[in-house]
Amino acid sequence: MLGRRRTLQDPVTIYLDDEPIQAERGEPLAVALLGSNKVTLARSPKLHRPRAPTCLRGACDGCLARVDGLPNVMTCLRSARGGERIETQNVLGSRESDLLRVTDWFFPQGIDHHHLMAGIPGVSSVMVSFARKLAGLGTLPDEKVTEQRARRAEADVLVVGAGISGHVVASQLAALGAKVMLVDDGVASGGSLVCAPSVHKKIADEYTLSSVEKLQGWTAVGIYRREALLASNESAVVVRPKALVFATGAHDGVLTVPNNDLPGLFSARALSHLGARGVFPLGRTAIVGDGFWADELARVLNENGASDRTVRVPLSSVAGVKGSNRVRALIVSEGKKSRTVDVDVIGHAAPSAPSFEVAEQAGANTVFRPGGGYAVACDEQGKCGDGLWAVGECTGLPFEPDRLIENARSVAKNVAATLTLNTHQPGAE
Numbered sequence: 080m081l082g083r084r085r086t087l088q089d090p091v092t093i094y095l096d097d098e099p100i101q102a103e104r105g106e107p108l109a110v111a112l113l114g115s116n117k118v119t120l121a122r123s124p125k126l127h128r129p130r131a132p133t134c135l136r137g138a139c140d141g142c143l144a145r146v147d148g149l150p151n152v153m154t155c156l157r158s159a160r161g162g163e164r165i166e167t168q169n170v171l172g173s174r175e176s177d178l179l180r181v182t183d184w185f186f187p188q189g190i191d192h193h194h195l196m197a198g199i200p201g202v203s204s205v206m207v208s209f210a211r212k213l214a215g216l217g218t219l220p221d222e223k224v225t226e227q228r229a230r231r232a233e234a235d236v237l238v239v240g241a242g243i244s245g246h247v248v249a250s251q252l253a254a255l256g257a258k259v260m261l262v263d264d265g266v267a268s269g270g271s272l273v274c275a276p277s278v279h280k281k282i283a284d285e286y287t288l289s290s291v292e293k294l295q296g297w298t299a300v301g302i303y304r305r306e307a308l309l310a311s312n313e314s315a316v317v318v319r320p321k322a323l324v325f326a327t328g329a330h331d332g333v334l335t336v337p338n339n340d341l342p343g344l345f346s347a348r349a350l351s352h353l354g355a356r357g358v359f360p361l362g363r364t365a366i367v368g369d370g371f372w373a374d375e376l377a378r379v380l381n382e383n384g385a386s387d388r389t390v391r392v393p394l395s396s397v398a399g400v401k402g403s404n405r406v407r408a409l410i411v412s413e414g415k416k417s418r419t420v421d422v423d424v425i426g427h428a429a430p431s432a433p434s435f436e437v438a439e440q441a442g443a444n445t446v447f448r449p450g451g452g453y454a455v456a457c458d459e460q461g462k463c464g465d466g467l468w469a470v471g472e473c474t475g476l477p478f479e480p481d482r483l484i485e486n487a488r489s490v491a492k493n494v495a496a497t498l499t500l501n502t503h504q505p506g507a508e
């Protein structure tokens with residue numbers, strides 16, 4: 080269903096349940112597995128439906144696995160160095176044939192585990208241990224993780240997220256003289272831009288990050304009393320910036336139709352990401368919806384000789400997905416009738432949802448927009464709270480590179496103006 084169509088430049092070997100898999104050094108583990116057509120990597124908690132990576136940006140549960148003895152590792156956010164041992168977790172049998180899948184068939188409407196046989200003497204304790212087995216997400220690490228002390232760091236501005244908006248705002252602020260720290264949880268810089276290398280190159284050429292301190296592969300865990308806790312796999316940093324800029328982007332949307340969780344269904348952005356790394360669908364593919372990522376995916380597939388195996392389908396006409404353990408077909412409605420289109424990979428551009436969470440946790444204002452979900456609410460300057468700013472998709476802007484760049488340049492100027500003001504205030508920190 081998926082395969083690699085580019086020769087590896089710097090191959091390393093990783094292991095999935097003891098099977099050796101070739102990977103490009105530095106690429107996400109999940110990409111390497113998909114490139115070897117290892118698509119089903121996990122099982123959903125509770126109903127044990129098959130799960131596969133769908134976003135490749137740390138926002139679904141399809142790539143969770145035990146890696147080198149650590150449970151629940153997002154394999155799309157861990158780069159291949161060679162020798163990693165990836166194990167399927169929380170299954171009875173194998174990731175392809177998990178016997179606990181019977182739960183999905185016995186309880187097609189879901190399980191109310193709070194009340195299931197609760198209060199029946201002797202039975203409820205058995206049910207509790209069964210429920211734990213069903214809903215568990217892996218067992219404890221093989222080894223005790225040693226505690227590390229966080230270090231402190233200084234910055235005028237902390238920018239969270241290194242996609243278009245974060246990249247441009249960080250570059251502009253550094254050019255204006257601010258000490259800028261840019262944190263991003265992806266394995267490579269660029270956020271969504273890793274999925275569109277030509278746009279990435281253009282922006283990287285025009286907006287340098289040479290004087291920005293970059294923390295790549297780090298997560299902004301939370302903001303506590305204006306101090307940001309940043310963590311990587313190995314250590315942690317606490318920084319108290321004068322200004323915090325959220326450029327956290329947006330989560331890929333989901334198709335709101337039955338079977339929208341089957342392996343083989345990706346966001347168009349995730350499939351474009353795979354294409355940028357040389358991994359492509361080998362069979363028939365449907366591109367659902369319109370917009371930047373649907374067009375980018377169509378372009379990538381076209382350039383790689385897959386256009387005759389690709390169909391485009393409007394988002395509004397998708398009525399369902401067929402398959403049991405993986406995608407087999409798309410159900411398309413046409414008026415009162417529907418037809419089945421045989422495909423084994425779907426890339427969809429369902430409306431995305433702004434990633435507002437860490438900004439809200441920091442105290443930023445949020446707003447609910449019907450049809451668009453929650454977003455960070457900013458004034459016309461880009462300010463969303465005391466010392467807090469937001470740019471780009473997390474504020475509800477669509478992924479349109481020119482518009483995102485313009486927004487980031489404008490917000491950078493506004494942030495810089497407050498920093499200048501502060502430095503002239505007597506006694507200002």
Ligand code: FES
Pocket residue numbers: 109131132133134135136137138139140141142143153154155156
């Ligand atoms: S969280 Fe890794 S693919 Fe979605």
